[in-house]
Amino acid sequence: MSMINNTQSLAIHGGVFTQHNSLAVQSLSQSAFERLQKEVAPGAFHNSGERFDPPKCHPRTRVAVIERIMNWVLWKERTNSLVLWLNGAAGAGKSAIAQKIAELCYEAEILLASFFFSRSDPHRNHPKALFATLSYQIACAIPEARLHLEQEISRDPLIFTRSLEAQMVALIVKPLQSLVDSSYFSDPTSPRLIILDGIDEIMEQRSHSKILQVISDIFHRHRMPFIFLVVSRPEQEITFAFNSQPLSELTDHLRLDNTFHPDDDIRLFINDSFSEIKTGHPRKKSIPPSWPSEEVIDALVHKASGQFIYAATVIRFIESIRHRPMERLDIILGLRPVHRDLPFAELDALYMHILSALDDPERTLLVIGLILVRAQFLGHHLSRIPDIERFLGLEAGDVEFLLADMASLVSWEVDGTQIVQMLHASFGDFLFDHSRSGTFSLERKALHAVMAYQCCRNISCSSDVDTRDKDWLMQYPTYAVRNMAYHLNRSELTPELMSHLTQLSFEQLIEDASEHLSLYPEQGRFTPGSIYDTWLGVIPLADRIRPMMTDDSEFYRLRQRFCDDVIKREFDLFYANQPSLYLLLSLTCVTPYRHLSDFRWTPASVAQLTDWNKADHQKVIDLFRLDIFPHSASFYTDIFPGFLQDVSRAGKYTVTAETFARASLKFLEYLSRSRLGALINLRHTPRNLTSRRNRPWHWRKHMRYLDLGARKGFKFHSRFDFTPTPWLRDVRQSHFPKLYFRLRRQQTYINATYIALKSFPKLLRRSAASDQLIASVTAEKPFSQRALQYPALVKQCKAAMVTYVARVQ
Known part of the structure; x- marks a missing residue:
């Protein structure tokens, strides 16, 4: 209210006035x-x-x-x-x-x-x-x-x-x-x-x-x-x-x-969440106490890949009070079809958001697809960025550019190893499910077809690196050679892919490798990752394509040339000076390794038959067991035996009827030896009898180890086979070193005798007429006591001897 009211014609002169505008402020x-x-x-x-x-x-x-x-x-x-x-x-x-x-x-x-x-x-x-x-x-x-x-x-x-x-x-x-x-x-x-x-x-x-x-x-x-x-x-x-x-x-x-061990936190979260569901869910009475199993928990933790969003999404889907938790978990595990609710809607939205920001989604998904479908065997050859770029024919730096917007799903070390890794194991499930990923979905068979095509391209193209360079092997298409058959088996053989296969040529690759090996022969040894080791990927590849091609095709002839070159080079480098090589080659033709067990087929037992030095045991087993070659039936039944019996291919390593006769004579002499090691009675060796008579208390103490061995795993079979377990082998070797090595030598005799008895009849059937062999067969020398432990096999050997004499005379 104004301080002066009802004033008219009022004039004030002089004075100082202060106006406060607090309300305005x-x-x-x-x-x-x-x-x-x-x-x-x-x-x-x-x-x-x-x-x-x-x-x-x-x-x-x-x-x-x-x-x-x-x-x-x-x-x-x-x-x-x-x-x-x-x-x-x-x-x-x-x-x-x-x-x-x-x-x-x-x-x-x-x-x-x-x-x-x-x-x-x-x-x-x-x-x-x-x-x-x-x-x-x-x-x-x-x-x-x-x-x-x-x-x-x-x-x-x-x-x-x-x-x-x-x-x-x-x-x-x-x-x-x-x-x-x-x-x-x-x-x-x-x-x-x-x-x-x-x-x-x-x-x-x-x-x-x-x-x-x-x-x-x-x-x-x-x-x-x-x-x-x-x-x-x-x-x-x-x-x-x-x-x-x-x-x-x-x-x-x-x-x-992983420095902070996220898997442990995710496991704790999942276990606590399932415990809450079993105690607080409206349908808890229908849930057994053991649900879910540890295997299911492990699978969920693995699928989460250290990312909590997957675990949280799974639990949120399962704990819905309007549904049965056990059925919802089955949907997550893929054991039950999805009806209406999408279990990974939140996770899918995240993936779609990241993929929608890609500048080149087609090529980016190609790189991602390579990571998802590459073979585990030698997959490390496609784990680094330079290797991926070389395999796909991309320019240097392309992969980093394509994956730049995928850093939250894919990781790599720019200044380090440059190994590309997927951060979400569930991302692959998303991409391979068209209902979830839509336009970004991937087709497994189509990806494998692309991988097979890239394998063809890498094999046919020569390397830019000079073959005189010692590091040429680093550019060798190891993955392409060894895993091309893997991708072909999982892809649809479209006309386009078949066109690439029919044009596939190993000529340039073989020429480059041969030139490089002439300078660095040590790199050709049969070792994992060597040139020869990777060349042998052609064998399963041929098994896959052979029904579609004729035997006179270029591919078939190149496969034969390749295998012959590999085998002869191996023989020249490591076996040319072995006088008993003919025995191993003869055995390879009549008794493939797969027909005998690992228990029989040991380096010592094979060397016992061939009189090779103890230092050469491993060479014997490497050659005869053929672990260096892929487990392909065509190699054992076609390629290797065919090579050994074709003089135009094997040359001085050819196995002829005369070679079989020499091997038969050698085996017969071995089986007729009068002494192949006396059988050992563990309690009645001369040393133990003397100890029992002079120091009975000491003898009983040591015999306890033998009794313990019988209970723990020493096995004496009807043929006096002796197979100690690893634990008892250590005990036996430390407490009874002499007895242990006598038993080991005894087992070597057993194995060698068994191999000779199994192989002798087969060798005789293919042996040529030989005066020395006929004389040994007709001399009727008695078989050794060791051989007589196998009466059925001895009977077969005698029958084969009668048949041989009748055939050659």
Whole structure:
């Protein structure tokens, strides 16, 4: 009310008047703060009601990583980093960790502000409201800054339309500058932490690096005493920004990988969740106590691949109170069809979001498909980026470019081994299921066809590396040669693929390899990864294609030439000077290794028959057992025997009827030896009898080991076979070394005799007339006592001798 009422024609002269406009100031203040509130994204707060059921860490999980971050927040670590970048694969649980850190710091009153981005929220998938939201929280956390903030907004009401740099200066730097100058933040307990979660969720990719540039300016240009916890996937733009100056000097990287043992946390989460389902679900009475099995838990943990989003999605699907948990788990495991609810809808949405941002999805999915369908055998030859680029015929750097936007699902070390690894085991299931991946789906047979074609191309193309280079072997298409048949067996043989197969030629590859081996013969040894070892992949490949081709095709002739070259080179290098080689070659023709057991076929027993030196035992077994060759039936039944019996192919290594006669004579002499080692009675050896008579107490003590051996695994078969278990072999060797080696030698005689008895009749049937052999057969020398332990085999041998004499005379 006016102080002067009902005045008319009143004039006042002189004096001093003071006018107070407090109501106007209050109205202006409210207008500025209300304008700020309208620009805020309330859903970005860590405790916002709009973020219903935000991701949270399960109790007793993520303990190590949370402790590591809190030590950094509380300055308990010796570090100068003002920015901590928490990064990891998609679905690794980064937001849950950020939520937990925000809650802990909010309770401790050291949280200054936070912003949780989300691509599904139109208010949080862009940076326009970022600094308005942060400044609002700063004003709430530090009331002294509110008046300065309101003044800045009143000074420029359109500040919210300015650039991010201008908003940062006006809404954060200037309102807090006076507090910084007054040493407000020198108190260690003052709020200084700002959390930015999910900046990779921003739709516009250019904004990622822009936000990080603004954060860098806060420190370098304005010297603000903040610390930032930035949480995101390791996308290309974000990684580049953090690795660039000057932000890299201020940043500490913390990656959620296997260092923090995520599988243990996921197993704990799954076990606790299933326990809650069994005790709290409305249909808990129908759930057995043993559900689910440990095998199912292991499968779920493996499928999660350290990513919590998979485990959380599975549990959320199973715990639905409107369904039976056991049936829902069967759907997850693929044991029951999906009817209406899609169990992996949340996970699929994440995958679709990442794939939709690809610049070249076709070639990117080709690289991903290669990783998913490559063979396990020698798959490491396609694990590095240069190997993948060479195999697919890409230029150097293409794979890194194609996978740049897949960093949250695929990892590789740029400066290290460059081994490409899938971070999500469930990603392959998504791509191979058309109902889930849609236009991004992959077809297994089509991928294998592409792999088979690439194998053809790599085999036919010569290497750019000079064959005189010692490292030429590094360029050899090992994977293509050994796994081409693997991919052909799993692909559809389309006309296009058959066209490539009919044009396939090993000529250039064989010529390059032969030239290289002439300079470096030691690289041709039959060892895993050697040239000869990889050449033998042609054999299973021929088994796959042979029904479609004629025997006189170029491919068949090249296969024969290749195998002949491999075998003869091996013989020339390692077996040419062995006088008893003919025995092994004869045995190979009549008794393939697969017809005898590992127990019989030992290096010592074969060497016993052939009189090879003990130092050459391994050479004997390598050649005769043929472990160096792939387990292909065609090799044992066609290629190797055919080579040995064709003089045009084997040359001096040809096995003829005269060779069989020499081998038969050698075996007959061995079987007629009068002494092949006396049988051992464990309790009645001369040494034991003397010990029993002179020191009975000592003899009983040692006999206990023999009794223990009989109970634990010493086996004496009807043929006096002796097979100690590994544990007892150690005991026997340490306590009875002489007896142990006598028994080992005894077993060698047994095996050698058995091999000779099995092979002798077959050798005789193919032997030529030989006066020396006829004389030995007709001499009727008695078989050794060792051979007589096998009466049925001895009978077969005698019958074969009668037949041989009748045939040659």
